Amino acid sequence: MTTFSTEAILTALLLTFLAGISTGLGSLVALIPRASGNKFIAGALGLSAGVMIYVSFLDLIPMALESIAETNPGRTGNLWVTLAFFGGIALIALIDFFIPDAENPHELHQINALAEMERDHAAHPRNRQHMKRMGIMLALTIGIHNFPEGMATFIAALDSPDVAIPIVIAIAIHNIPEGISVSIPVYEATGSHKKAIWFSVLSGLAEPAGAIIGFLFLLPLWTPMVNSLLLAAVAGVMVYISIDELLPSAERYGHHHIAITGVIAGMAVMAASLIVL
Numbered sequence: 001m002t003t004f005s006t007e008a009i010l011t012a013l014l015l016t017f018l019a020g021i022s023t024g025l026g027s028l029v030a031l032i033p034r035a036s037g038n039k040f041i042a043g044a045l046g047l048s049a050g051v052m053i054y055v056s057f058l059d060l061i062p063m064a065l066e067s068i069a070e071t072n073p074g075r076t077g078n079l080w081v082t083l084a085f086f087g088g089i090a091l092i093a094l095i096d097f098f099i100p101d102a103e104n105p106h107e108l109h110q111i112n113a114l115a116e117m118e119r120d121h122a123a124h125p126r127n128r129q130h131m132k133r134m135g136i137m138l139a140l141t142i143g144i145h146n147f148p149e150g151m152a153t154f155i156a157a158l159d160s161p162d163v164a165i166p167i168v169i170a171i172a173i174h175n176i177p178e179g180i181s182v183s184i185p186v187y188e189a190t191g192s193h194k195k196a197i198w199f200s201v202l203s204g205l206a207e208p209a210g211a212i213i214g215f216l217f218l219l220p221l222w223t224p225m226v227n228s229l230l231l232a233a234v235a236g237v238m239v240y241i242s243i244d245e246l247l248p249s250a251e252r253y254g255h256h257h258i259a260i261t262g263v264i265a266g267m268a269v270m271a272a273s274l275i276v277l
Contacts (some may be wrong), residue, residue, distance in 0.1 A: 004158060004219065012157035015168045015213050016150050020207030022172035023146075026179020027200030034272040042253035043262040044173045049246035050266020051170040054243075056235035060269070061085065063159065064235070068228035077228075084229040088152075088236025096244070146175070146203065149241070150210025155218075159231060166270055167238075175204055 061081065068077040149171060157164035179200040187196035218226070250259035 001105040004222075008161070009215065009219075011161055011191045012154050012164070013208065013215070015157045015164055016153045016211035017208040019153050019168045019171040019175065020146060020150060020204040022175040023179035023204030024197055024201040025172075026176040027183035027197040038249055038253040039255050039258055042177070042250045042255040042259045043265075044176070045246050045250035045253070046262025047260075047266035047269070048170040048173040048258035049242040049250065050263040050268075051166050052238040052242045052246070052266075053263075054267040055167060056238045060156070060235040060238075064228040064231040067224045067231065070224045072225065080225075081232045083226060084232035085236040085239075088233030089240045090236075091233070092237050092240045109231075123248070142154045146206040147210040147213075149237070150207030151214040152210075153207065153235050154211035154214045155230045155234055159227060162273075166273055171207075171267070179204070204239060 064081045064084070065077065068081055071077075072080060153164065153168060153171060156167050183196035183200045186199050187193065190196070218230070247259070247263070250262065253259070
């Protein structure tokens with residue numbers, strides 16, 4: 001069984017916590033009337049997708065293959081890594097499947113409809129309770145999505161902190177729009193900046209919760225084989241998030257070329273960091 005130092009575990013938990021609370025940054029948009037930054041968000045989401053896709057295929061999968069070769073060399077090891085990769089995709093896809101589209105944070109009509117919701121609220125004060133419920137349900141469902149992301153971040157950080165830092169930044173960027181989608185309905189319903197920020201931050205705390213679960217249940221079982229399978233599954237989760245959420249999100253902000261430039265820039269930044277580090 002592989003053992004990890006206390007410092008390595010605490011560092012992994014800290015990085016996961018930082019990624020999770022970034023949803024609170026999105027909630028700050030609720031404090032800015034008619035905030036607009038579509039170009040920035042499109043580029044940032046594209047950059048996040050570029051980082052995740054590049055690190056999944058060019059770092060996590062090779063690391064998984066290298067780790068599993070210690071116990072299962074050749075085609076057998078490759079088969080296990082492949083199954084784990086698609087298993088990670090199946091896990092996050094299954095979570096999506098069981099959450100209704102109307103309350104799924106991966107269905108981006110919520111963010112796109114924020115301005116329309118604000119107008120509806122002004123015209124129909126009775127919609128406040130509905131918007132409050134929407135905000136609470138979004139916080140809950142985003143928390144469900146963030147749980148496996150937190151576990152993935154923790155595993156990556158535990159295996160290689162240098163690789164984990166760009167991953168943490170990428171996840172933090174993609175958590176910001178999720179914070180927006182929670183905070184604005186809550187703010188419009190309650191008029192409270194504090195409640196808007198609190199619900200957003202609370203949804204992000206599912207990520208460190210996922211890390212703690214990983215710490216409690218996975219570390220006692222940690223072996224090169226487990227390490228390899230988890231890295232491959234993490235890669236699958238990240239690729240799915242990039243394709244299902246980040247890239248469509250970036251496109252829907254209406255700046256295609258900025259989004260694509262962000263993707264390429266994210267890959268370039270990740271490539272450079274892997275070479276330098």
